Amino acid sequence: MFSEQAAATAQGLLAPPSAEPPTFPRVAVSGYSDCSQPFQLGERSFARQYAHIYAVRLAGMRPGLERRARSRWGNDVVLRRLSELQEGEKCCVVGTLFKSMQLQPSILQEISEEHNLVPQPPLPKYIQPSDELILEDELQRIKLEGAIDVQRLVTGTIVAVYGCEQDDGRFLVEDHCFADLPPPLPWSGPSSDRYVLLASGLGLGSVSGEALLSTQLLVDVVTGQLGAEGEQSCAAHITRVILAGNLLSQNTQSRDTINKAKYLTKKTQAASVEAVKMLDEILLQLCTSVPVDVMPGEFDPTNYTLPQQPLHRCMLPLASAYATLRLVTNPYQASLDGVRFLGTSGQNISDIFKYSSMDDYLEILEWTLLAGHISPTAPDTLGCYPFYKSDPFILTECPHVYFCGNAPHFQSKLLQGKEGQRVLLLTVPDFSATQTACLVNLHDLSCQPITFSSFGADSEDGDMELEH
């Protein structure tokens, strides 16, 4: 998208200095509204049990699922609670899935002395052929078997199953369905090209300096320092930058203070301090030129449970002096120039990846959208705040751009729904590993990755393989 428009003046700067070089004004933000209020926690109390969140989740999604069930299996399908089941009767039941997995890490087992277990090392996937699916509703639970893919599904999904109860007490599933795409939002996107740059996984504070020049190049392209005039004028159409988590690298997480003796670690500074200073400088450069939304991620200094609260602005004294910096929650939902964005820093997708047979981040992303819930595995395997009034992760409206950060590769897909929904699914790659960010054009929901590279002793050859 940049390239075609910029090609005309590509070589313009290979010339002696000209008179007054042009400056391009940044395209103004025409409409921005932050819709992440459900994800902002005020007073937090952890005195509640997590059962409430499942109860409100089921209560919140049940009507939609019953509607879907009726449209799929006929209006006269019998909807039953588990307590009303009769053996042999074909009916539809709506409930929460629970997958009992043998390999699922259980803290109780780990600390139990009678088992004498060594703590299990983290595995990439915890699925096993012996996993079982159980359907739970408000009062009872029942084992499921039949036309339902046990490996693929994860705990916490609300599902409607159609089948009948066997005489051995299991439910034989003939068909099942999820909540499907939420109702569409009206489209009021901009009439001209406007871009939003999404990047995640900047990974500052890591030991290797590989990605540092690439990060600098990214900042320079966005702020209009890099590139010939054509490219700079295209970059002036970038209306926003969204940093989707993991601004700090995992290396900053090491806690020597736990392992080492106190006298050795007394005067040492946490690695994250230096990294946050670097982040502040980078954000300052960006903020003087473009509005930036900063979402926290897994390794960032904020709370661990979802929804992660915004980073505190006292950590970023230089950058937070500018009104263009917005520190936002994870997940983040906002309406930019009439286009609704919804996305996370990737913890929800990577958690589903661990407990499901699905391998492709884009596939998992699409599945969460079809299941109607951003993060079904919370609170089972992913930390979550004990909500009790309502579950803010239920998708009530279909966003226009649905993204997740810190994916291994860049992938995108434009999904069309039956009721006129049009969603751009986007997996934003980890910048520190791939040096790739994403540019989304709000006008037509197209998107393009933008890669940065520099030269090193051996980095030149890396590109050769990819181009074929």
Add this chain to the structure above:
Amino acid sequence: MADELYLENIDEFVTDHNRVVTYKWLSYTLGVHVNQAKQMLYDYVERKRKENSGAQLHVTYLVAGNLLQNGHFCHKVAVVREDKLEAMKSKLSTIASVHVYSIQKALLKDSSPLYNTDYDIVKTNLQHCSKFSAIRCAAAVPRTPPDAPQVPEPVQSPQRQRDPDAAINGHRVRAAKPPPQQHKGIMGMFAAKAAARPQDTPKEAKAEAKEAAGVSAANCKPPTKNTIMNNFFGKAAMNKLKANSVPEQPKEEKEVVKPSVAVAESESSPNTVAEKPGKKTESDRIQQKDKKSKTKRVDRSDDEEERDPENVKKKRKRIKQLLSDSSDEEADVPPSPTPEEERVPSPPPEPALKTELEPASTEVSAGGRKRKRKRVLKSRMFIDEEEGCMVTEKVYESESCTDSEDEFPKTKAPAPQEQAMLPTKREPKEERKNPKKGAAPASRANKQVSIMGFCQKK
């Protein structure tokens, strides 16, 4: 002509200083638009190569364009060495931009010198890092403090920008408040002092801690919270300041500050009516607190009221001085030539600030007394004529080493109206008690013996 100048400059940087000259570095150093810097570099390379084909120059270029990768087009931006330039250009299906990235004498093995050069120059120019960029953003303006200012805001906002550390230092505990608000609070407190001054004169007690208290009040946090903060600060500040000047003071102050502040708080409520809303607690403290004061502190409050802008500046100065000279204050205990008033010992920056004060008291106060006051908790017993009983009160009195005394009782007296009478009543009594200064054993009864007892003033 300026044209040739830049060529010489670049020549000097590259050959003489052996620098890595990136376009960004050149742009900041010469103060030119980034595009001009890129063109200048190109021009230099061309000319140098023309006149001397064996020139020791290595150039890196920036190439950007479309690249077909994994079946889709991706926009690639790459910094390449000159020898790989054509190869990269041929890989790209469409070229969006090519320009010189940097010039250096030596061949670069990797791109870290480029990164370091850019990092350094940006770091030294952080405040205007988008000055020479090709894109201007109208929305990127520094934030202004959100609240309506109680004191001149223009003075504070630029200061806020300039001086985030000073602002944060003294108010770190108040996490969520923007620094200017705190300054305003302090200023507001000074202003409040001015307002309360007429009322003070009969009582002659000025609270220094009002500043911190004022800050707290202005910050709209519940006063009680702030007193805890103030206490914390107060103790820390006291420790710092009183190392030697008035030996007894530290230990007593430490003990006294906390209860006195707490008492002040409780007493502030009945008296808030008369005060301006935002400065209630401050004024109350002004009226009610009886704290010992340092010499310098006296003048501070006097000065502050005069001119608000000056106050801000003064306050600023003081904070900075405080940070650097906190040790000096302790060694410095000159008696102030001007009449002294009692000041409430205040939380950290404020007391320290006060000690820096130039003597300039214009306050009406009870005669030229020498400072060194300390607040002593004493039990006083008197006969209450109205009710025909004996009343024993615990009262904070300020006892001065130099024999003059101001007393400002913080009492939990049973009858409120007694309070009005008490100060005047007590004065004669206090005169009698003057000789028993700080070392008064009676006052000691309530306090733990402190190590400062060894350093008592004779």
